[in-house]
Amino acid sequence: MEILDAILNVDPNYIIIGLLAFFFTLEQLLDNPFSFKKRGTHLLQNILFQIVFFAINLFFISILVYCIEWLNAHEIGLLFLFDIPFWIKLILSVMLFDFATYWLHRASHKVPLLWRLHRVHHSDTTMDSSTTFRFHPIELAIIYQGGNIVAAGIFGLDVTALAFYYFIVYIFFFLEHSNLNYPKWLNTTLGLIFVMPDHHRVHHHQEQFYTDSNFADIFIIWDRIFGTFKLIPTAQMNYGLIEFEEEKKQSFLYLMKSPFINIKRK
Helix, strand or coil, rough: CHHHHHHHHCCCHHHHHHHHHHHHHHHHHHCCCCCCCHHHHHHHHHHHHHHHHHHHHHHHHHHHHHHHHHHHHHCCCCHEEEECHHHHHEEEEEEHHHHHHHHHHHHHHHHHHHHHHHHHHHHCCCCCHHHHHHHCCCHHHHHHHHHHHHHHHHHCCHHHHHHHHHHHHHHHHHHHHHHCCCCCCHHCCCCHHHHHHHHHHHHEEEEEEHHHCCCCCCCCHHHHHCCCCCCHHHHCCEEHHHHHHHHHHHHHHHHHHHEEEEECCC
């Protein structure tokens, strides 16, 4: 409990800043699988998304916490039917949050309204660690926070588990998006259970056949079980969406308004 308390008592913004600084620095020092230019401009554009999200989430996070605590107080959800040791319940809760996010993520690729928001993340043609931030704030603050509330109501998950889930998922986000060379053996070891960078790179492939795969954030087992797992060599990757290739369509302002523009998927 002391270790968990120490982790959860750290301001999550410090964790995010630390992870960005660590992975972005490694990208500048080490060999990269993809050669990109204008890294500073790219970093700034993506950080703007995080700043806007942080500002609006100050309001939505209070709603999230209130709703989950209300559900817990009324013992709503499947896990309340069983007497489970704390640490087992915590691990199950992280898995269930990830399971719920898998389905919401999958829906974001199939439901046109959700895709208009989610395509902002897939628009990045030069993916690196800062791509972790390239989400439309409305998608994160409303769609995914709403999904967390629904998951808490179905499974009986609490705020502590959600905070721990986000601590883990942000580590995975930076691992998955960073422009770094990772050992191939990860795919055949840890990659049997967990999402590895090569898995998520497929998800950012320009071709829709590959974009609509590997939806999990932490546990790749969801994709393996439900038939959405794909893997191709890193050398064959081509990031982004064709309809966003123009430089002007990579700007923060354009991407913020893009969900409200009718852009045909190519």
